[in-house]
Amino acid sequence: MAKCSICGKRGIFLKIDIYGRCSACANKANRTLTAEELVERVNPGFKKTKSDLEHQDKLLASVWEAREQYKVDNNIDKLIAAYEYAMIEAKPPLKNAQSHTMYLAELYIKNNQNDKAWDYLNSILLSHIDLTHKIRFLQCKILKKEKRFVDAMIMLMMGHLFKAQINATFAKDAFIKEATPIANKLGLNNDNVEYLAYLIENQVKHRNYDDQTLRTSYKKALSDFGVQ
Numbered sequence: 001m002a003k004c005s006i007c008g009k010r011g012i013f014l015k016i017d018i019y020g021r022c023s024a025c026a027n028k029a030n031r032t033l034t035a036e037e038l039v040e041r042v043n044p045g046f047k048k049t050k051s052d053l054e055h056q057d058k059l060l061a062s063v064w065e066a067r068e069q070y071k072v073d074n075n076i077d078k079l080i081a082a083y084e085y086a087m088i089e090a091k092p093p094l095k096n097a098q099s100h101t102m103y104l105a106e107l108y109i110k111n112n113q114n115d116k117a118w119d120y121l122n123s124i125l126l127s128h129i130d131l132t133h134k135i136r137f138l139q140c141k142i143l144k145k146e147k148r149f150v151d152a153m154i155m156l157m158m159g160h161l162f163k164a165q166i167n168a169t170f171a172k173d174a175f176i177k178e179a180t181p182i183a184n185k186l187g188l189n190n191d192n193v194e195y196l197a198y199l200i201e202n203q204v205k206h207r208n209y210d211d212q213t214l215r216t217s218y219k220k221a222l223s224d225f226g227v228q
Contacts, residue, residue: 052092059086059094080107088120098131105138114142133163149185150227154218156182157200161214164204172197186227196221 003010005020006029017026066082069075083104086094094100101124108117121135128135136159143152156179164170175197183193199221203214222228 055090055092056095059090060097060100062086063094063100076107076111080104080111080113083107098128101128102131102134102138105135109138109142109145114145118142130166133159133161133166136162144182147185149182150219150222153179153182153186153196153222154215157196157218158211158214161200161203162209164200165207165209170197170201170204172201175200186222186225188225188227192225 001010001012002014002016003020004014004016004022004025006025007022009022014022016022019026021029063083063086066079070079083100087101087104105117105121108114108120118139121139125132125135136155140152140155140159143149143155156175160171160175160178176193179193179196180190183189196218199217203209203217208214
């Protein structure tokens with residue numbers, strides 16, 4: 001009784017080739033490999049890379065689908081849940097998607113979940129250094145909503161400083177425009193705002209971007225103006 005040396009199939013009428021293979025096993029062995037299979041043989045990690053890319057594509061598609069659905073049902077909690085899965089819970093989470101990374105924080109703020117927004121922004125600070133200025137601007141927005149105007153001013157200054165680091169120039173007029181309403185809440189005048197702008201400009205000039213040093217410096221400047 002013939003027996004296939006590959007799959008072990010037996011049979012009186014089973015035909016095997018000179019290598020002891022049944023026709024099915026011989027066909028599998030002899031067929032031409034696809035380009036993808038050839039790449040996998042040369043690079044064993046290709047399959048995992050392909051799987052990771054497919055995973056990222058699915059996550060990206062899921063958040064876009066959720067955003068389209070939000071236009072229909074206006075259910076922000078459902079949209080937030082979709083983003084939380086893609087950006088936080090998925091293993092690994094959605095990567096290399098700056099707009100989506102910041103959008104989750106914006107959704108939290110819009111839904112009056114300021115504590116969640118704050119914690120989330122802090123959690124991505126080290127992994128998204130290139131978004132530092134945007135993170136600080138959103139934290140400023142949270143602090144203004146909570147009427148913590150001293151801290152809001154500090155965050156606004158840091159946001160503009162780190163934006164200047166990226167753009168290689170300080171947008172002084174934009175800072176003054178955004179800082180003036182906060183300054184009014186603190187009882188500060190135009191000269192005070194100009195001085196704060198000078199501090200940022202000077203630190204950009206000297207490339208001083210140490211986070212803790214900046215906070216201390218800005219807090220002292222505001223304290224010297226008589227606000228705590």
